[in-house]
Amino acid sequence: xxxxxxxxxxxxxxxxxxxxxxxxxxxxxxxxxxxxxxxxxxxxxxxxxxxxxxxxxxxxxxxxxxxxxxxxxxxxxxxxxxxxxxxxxxxxxxxxxxxxxxxxxxxxxxxxxxxxxxxxx
Amino acid sequence: xxxxxxxxxxxxxxxxxxxxxxxxxxxxxxxxxxxxxxxxxxxxxxxxxxxxxxxxxxxxxxxxxxxxxxxxxxxxxxxxxxxxxxxxxxxxxxxxxxxxxxxxxxxxxxxxxxxxxxxxxxxxxxxxxxxxxxxxxxxxxxxxxxxxxxxxxxxxxxxxxxxxxxxxxxxxxxxxxxxxxxxxxxxxxxxxxxxxxxxxxxxxxxx
Numbered sequence: 113x114x115x116x117x118x119x120x121x122x123x124x125x126x127x128x129x130x131x132x133x134x135x136x137x138x139x140x141x142x143x144x145x146x147x148x149x150x151x152x153x154x155x156x157x158x159x160x161x162x163x164x165x166x167x168x169x170x171x172x173x174x175x176x177x178x179x180x181x182x183x184x185x186x187x188x189x190x191x192x193x194x195x196x197x198x199x200x201x202x203x204x205x206x207x208x209x210x211x212x213x214x215x216x217x218x219x220x221x222x223x224x225x226x227x228x229x230x231x232x233x
Numbered sequence: 234x235x236x237x238x239x240x241x242x243x244x245x246x247x248x249x250x251x252x253x254x255x256x257x258x259x260x261x262x263x264x265x266x267x268x269x270x271x272x273x274x275x276x277x278x279x280x281x282x283x284x285x286x287x288x289x290x291x292x293x294x295x296x297x298x299x300x301x302x303x304x305x306x307x308x309x310x311x312x313x314x315x316x317x318x319x320x321x322x323x324x325x326x327x328x329x330x331x332x333x334x335x336x337x338x339x340x341x342x343x344x345x346x347x348x349x350x351x352x353x354x355x356x357x358x359x360x361x362x363x364x365x366x367x368x369x370x371x372x373x374x375x376x377x378x379x380x381x382x383x384x385x386x387x388x389x390x391x392x393x394x395x396x397x398x399x400x401x402x403x404x405x406x407x408x409x410x411x412x413x414x415x416x417x418x419x420x421x422x423x424x425x426x427x428x429x430x431x432x433x434x435x436x437x438x439x440x
Contacts, residue, residue, distance in 0.1 A: 171250030222320025
């Protein structure tokens with residue numbers, strides 16, 4: 113673990129959003145997938161926005177995983193994502209585009225296989 | 234115990250980037266009272282280290298949090314506690330989120346349960362009341378759920394029917410016994426939950 117993230121947060125979480133606690137987009141699930149759109153970095157972004165953009169340069173993250181890595185509450189990440197989506201530099205994709213019954217079938221089959229593989233070992 | 238509130242946070246060393254093939258992300262919630270084994274179960278099943286924010290308990294909260302049977306537990310999970318398991322053939326990832334055990338965290342529950350496809354409600358038979366609030370929140374959410382009794386070494390044997398009766402559960406709500414430390418046993422509980430969720434969807438569709 114590097115020294116930078118070990119240091120205590122210098123800006124309170126509620127200030128990372130400029131005092132906002134909700135975004136006008138209230139549809140961001142914790143499992144919404146975030147990815148960068150291009151490499152453009154808009155001028156005037158503050159540190160939390162820049163940190164999120166920076167980490168997304170490495171790949172796709174869910175909101176929950178981004179929150180865990182950046183050590184910011186999920187509601188903060190949601191606000192940051194709303195801003196970055198509005199600026200056109202981040203894409204937010206819902207967790208899954210399938211009916212529940214199909215998703216649960218996939219999960220069931222996967223869990224049963226994981227169990228069989230474990231017993232076979 | 235120090236009465237000041239000390240925050241202790243465990244962050245992942247590397248960002249948990251998703252593979253391009255992971256098309257379907259599914260959330261299941263593990264709910265239950267303080268110390269019944271939510272974090273243990275999530276760790277037993279997850280391929281990725283469970284990430285969470287913990288707060289050291291304050292002296293003031295000891296009276297609220299009954300730890301008589303789990304005295305070694307000194308912290309309560311208040312923020313995020315989750316893990317993930319990539320499922321064969323690799324395009325589906327199951328995320329397991331721990332739901333905070335106490336009613337004080339109702340808002341956190343709303344957030345964690347949003348978008349979930351089902352809930353595993355964990356109980357410790359030695360102190361069933363620890364999970365009453367969690368069960369109440371789950372029932373009100375309308376999400377499909379399965380009751381799982383976590384077997385601790387000193388747990389008495391309680392038949393599922395007695396428990397069902399005691400918890401006033403619907404006849405079709407599954408009650409399973411599991412060992413949250415064990416991968417296979419925890420998978421079995423999740424399998425039961427997913428089967429139940431599927432049955433409920435099919436019944437709803439047929440009616």
